[in-house]
Amino acid sequence: MNAPPTVPGAAAAAPPRTPGRPARRRRQFRELGVLLAVVLLIAATWLHNPGFLSAQGVRDLFLGATVLAVLAAGQALVLITRNVDLSVGSVMGLSAFGTGALFVALPGLPVPVAMLAGILIGLACGLANGLLVTTAQVPALVVTLGTLYAYRGLGHWWADGGQVNATDMPASFLLLGRVGVLGVPLPAAIAIAVVAVVGFYLANHRSGRELYAIGSNADAARLSGIPAGRRIILAFAANGALAGLAGVLFAARYGTVDSTVGTGMELQVVAAAVVGGVAIAGGVGTVYGAALGAVLLTTITAALPIWQINPFWHQAVVGTLILAAIGLDRLLALRTARKLRGGGARGA
Numbered sequence: 001m002n003a004p005p006t007v008p009g010a011a012a013a014a015p016p017r018t019p020g021r022p023a024r025r026r027r028q029f030r031e032l033g034v035l036l037a038v039v040l041l042i043a044a045t046w047l048h049n050p051g052f053l054s055a056q057g058v059r060d061l062f063l064g065a066t067v068l069a070v071l072a073a074g075q076a077l078v079l080i081t082r083n084v085d086l087s088v089g090s091v092m093g094l095s096a097f098g099t100g101a102l103f104v105a106l107p108g109l110p111v112p113v114a115m116l117a118g119i120l121i122g123l124a125c126g127l128a129n130g131l132l133v134t135t136a137q138v139p140a141l142v143v144t145l146g147t148l149y150a151y152r153g154l155g156h157w158w159a160d161g162g163q164v165n166a167t168d169m170p171a172s173f174l175l176l177g178r179v180g181v182l183g184v185p186l187p188a189a190i191a192i193a194v195v196a197v198v199g200f201y202l203a204n205h206r207s208g209r210e211l212y213a214i215g216s217n218a219d220a221a222r223l224s225g226i227p228a229g230r231r232i233i234l235a236f237a238a239n240g241a242l243a244g245l246a247g248v249l250f251a252a253r254y255g256t257v258d259s260t261v262g263t264g265m266e267l268q269v270v271a272a273a274v275v276g277g278v279a280i281a282g283g284v285g286t287v288y289g290a291a292l293g294a295v296l297l298t299t300i301t302a303a304l305p306i307w308q309i310n311p312f313w314h315q316a317v318v319g320t321l322i323l324a325a326i327g328l329d330r331l332l333a334l335r336t337a338r339k340l341r342g343g344g345a346r347g348a
Contacts, residue, residue: 126240
């Protein structure tokens with residue numbers, strides 16, 4: 001029997017490959033494991049100290065995870081493309097201070113305008129990162145390590161050793177950090193909405209699925225017609241915008257911002273995403289897992305003082321979780337590869 005004729009250009013028009021059933025099953029296993037760890041940690045801490053789940057305690061847990069979850073959602077977009085953004089802490093700090101500085105420079109400025117400006121600051125920084133990575137063909141690790149210091153330096157220059165206090169900001173803006181929606185603090189509700197929107201985009205939009213194809217094999221993605229450069233720029237820009245949003249939420253909650261806001265956050269953000277199942281090697285993970293990782297790290301931070309454990313061990317615990325997550329990723333990938341090879345051998 002003759003083989004069916006090929007259609008010119010069919011390979012270029014073929015849709016990008018999306019993660020198969022074994023990969024989805026592996027992700028679900030990881031995410032359920034993180035969720036179970038969160039539940040067990042909360043339950044054990046509550047049994048040790050019932051005040052941990054008081055109304056104020058639950059509110060503090062929600063608010064504590066808000067900024068990290070938003071940052072982890074953006075970082076997941078970048079990690080999926082086999083890149084990383086180490087500048088998110090600096091971008092968040094620049095956006096937070098920029099939002100506060102606008103209120104000082106322009107009294108009476110509408111709150112939505114100032115919030116949009118803070119998000120646009122982050123968007124501009126993320127866009128610059130994406131353009132540098134794609135046009136200069138320099139590893140994202142190197143580029144964003146440089147912009148980490150560049151954006152932080154810009155923030156120090158802008159602040160000039162000063163800070164913006166709560167008295168300099170409108171009461172309506174500060175109220176955003178205190179009001180709730182159906183019992184959930186508004187910043188936490190915004191974070192949940194962000195995670196839901198980004199998760200829907202990755203799962204259901206073609207360009208979102210293409211990010212997985214790029215992270216799995218960038219060369220094959222380009223050969224199949226995927227504009228890899230533009231997609232990577234989009235991922236960095238979206239990550240920057242979400243870092244800007246995190247800065248706005250930080251300013252609304254705490255009311256006092258300076259040039260040091262967000263210092264060291266980049267490592268927590270990467271840790272949250274990796275612990276939540278987003279692979280450093282790219283092409284694997286979901287934003288829901290990244291958000292669960294953020295909740296787990298936040299819960300650990302809140303639980304350690306209750307267990308009277310030295311805060312020093314927080315960093316040790318996070319480091320151990322990262323190593324365990326990377327090791328588990330490798331183990332599951334090898335098991336999946338063996339199953340696929342076994343299935344192929346039986347099929348032959």
